[in-house]
Amino acid sequence: xxxxxxxxxxxxxxxxxxxxxxxxxxxxxxxxxxxxxxxxxxxxxxxxxxxxxxxxxxxxxxxxxxxxxxxxxxxxxxxxxxxxxxxxxxxxxxxxxxxxxxxxxxxxxxxxxxxxxxxxxxxxxxxxxxxxxxxxxxxxxxxxxxxxxxxxxxxxxxxxxxxxxxxxxx
Amino acid sequence: xxxxxxxxxxxxxxxxxxxxxxxxxxxxxxxxxxxxxxxxxxxxxxxxxxxxxxxxxxxxxxxxxxxxxxxxxxxxxxxxxxxxxxxxxxxxxxxxxxxxxxxxxxxxxxxxxxxxxxxxxxxxxxxxxxxxxxxxxxxxxxxxxxxxxxxxxxxxxxxxxxxxxxxxxxxxxxxxxxxxxxxxxxxxxxxxxxxxxxxxxxxxxxxxxxxxxxxxxxxxxxxxxxxxxxxxxxxxxxxxxxxxxxxxxxxxxxx
Numbered sequence: 001x002x003x004x005x006x007x008x009x010x011x012x013x014x015x016x017x018x019x020x021x022x023x024x025x026x027x028x029x030x031x032x033x034x035x036x037x038x039x040x041x042x043x044x045x046x047x048x049x050x051x052x053x054x055x056x057x058x059x060x061x062x063x064x065x066x067x068x069x070x071x072x073x074x075x076x077x078x079x080x081x082x083x084x085x086x087x088x089x090x091x092x093x094x095x096x097x098x099x100x101x102x103x104x105x106x107x108x109x110x111x112x113x114x115x116x117x118x119x120x121x122x123x124x125x126x127x128x129x130x131x132x133x134x135x136x137x138x139x140x141x142x143x144x145x146x147x148x149x150x151x152x153x154x155x156x157x158x159x160x161x162x163x164x165x166x167x168x169x170x
Numbered sequence: 171x172x173x174x175x176x177x178x179x180x181x182x183x184x185x186x187x188x189x190x191x192x193x194x195x196x197x198x199x200x201x202x203x204x205x206x207x208x209x210x211x212x213x214x215x216x217x218x219x220x221x222x223x224x225x226x227x228x229x230x231x232x233x234x235x236x237x238x239x240x241x242x243x244x245x246x247x248x249x250x251x252x253x254x255x256x257x258x259x260x261x262x263x264x265x266x267x268x269x270x271x272x273x274x275x276x277x278x279x280x281x282x283x284x285x286x287x288x289x290x291x292x293x294x295x296x297x298x299x300x301x302x303x304x305x306x307x308x309x310x311x312x313x314x315x316x317x318x319x320x321x322x323x324x325x326x327x328x329x330x331x332x333x334x335x336x337x338x339x340x341x342x343x344x345x346x347x348x349x350x351x352x353x354x355x356x357x358x359x360x361x362x363x364x365x366x367x368x369x370x371x372x373x374x375x376x377x378x379x380x381x382x383x384x385x386x387x388x389x390x391x392x393x394x395x396x397x398x399x400x401x402x403x404x405x406x407x408x409x410x411x412x413x414x415x416x417x418x419x420x421x422x423x424x425x
Binding site for chain 1: 188189191197220221222224226228229232233234238239242247248250251252253254255256259260261262263264265266267268269270272273274275276280281282283284285286287288289290291292293294295296297298299300301302307341356357360363364365366367375376377378379380381382386389390
């Protein structure tokens with residue numbers, strides 16, 4: 001496929017969310033990318049910080065081939081050996097204790113915001129029951145608010161957080 | 171809230187805040203480093219009230235900045251860290267890392283994913299981390315980053331249109347004085363066989379692979395030199411500047 005054809009078909013078929021650089025990429029090798037015209041580019045953006053080991057790293061390719069042949073997807077209904085192998089590495093290098101695995105940074109943030117909300121709710125509840133009267137959360141906190149009224153299921157966490165930050169003038 | 175404005179943070183923080191979220195090195199914000207004082211203040215305030223400190227390491231994590239995580243350049247331990255981009259060598263994988271204390275609020279059923287943490291992505295992520303360790307790439311990123319910034323500082327002396335050079339490890343930006351010039355630089359660098367991008371209007375952003383050598387940095391700096399020489403005269407220096415203010419809330423645009 002040529003660049004012109006890709007441009008024309010995307011304009012017809014995809015939602016218009018991206019203003020792309022006019023290159024049709026075909027492959028990568030080491031620190032270089034190659035386009036449909038056979039031109040070579042030194043890559044100093046790595047798919048926005050993703051391809052840390054460059055392209056075609058032999059160890060990565062070996063693992064992809066081996067694991068693809070064994071098991072690609074299992075869902076979180078079951079155990080597989082690599083969740084803990086990865087969690088051991090991530091906790092060791094970060095100094096933190098536990099890991100939740102998602103597909104993207106956006107989903108990681110969804111988890112982080114959910115934790116912030118649930119943790120505040122838990123500590124506010126504990127504090128309230130300890131002190132009897134006064135809460136450490138002096139204004140209506142996310143914890144209390146969420147405790148009071150559960151948001152409609154279709155309302156996203158991000159939207160709740162945004163509303164919350166807005167109210168706090170953050 | 172204003173990024174790195176300690177007084178603003180102190181003023182706006184109160185006991186009703188459940189968490190403060192900070193991107194240690196703002197990626198989309200044009201490679202802006204959080205100041206030590208701001209991060210330490212956020213840690214002290216949140217620790218004092220029982221709120222959580224959430225750190226975004228999606229772009230800066232996994233060794234890019236010359237530490238495994240950018241917060242490790244500071245004496246701060248977060249409660250929650252988000253990571254993604256380089257974790258699984260190009261396969262989709264992200265993660266939330268937490269302390270035992272922060273995780274204590276979760277129970278089965280509160281959060282989940284169909285694809286998240288699948289065997290292929292996790293196996294590859296283990297290999298990526300092992301390779302980074304085996305090849306000592308975290309340390310080399312630190313050294314290559316210093317070399318890159320030094321080279322760009324040299325370029326700044328030659329080109330008045332470069333206002334500032336910022337970087338931590340291999341997360342580097344050159345801030346130009348014109349958004350139009352920065353915009354024109356991207357296709358002009360492509361013509362010279364180098365892929366870079368522009369972020370936050372005026373910043374040329376560089377996120378090279380950890381596997382580059384100094385010769386690749388030299389090649390890019392040379393291409394920048396020639397391209398700037400070619401283009402800078404055509405763009406005036408009085409363009410409207412992008413706001414240096416960042417936002418403290420998480421931005422999901424390229425996550």
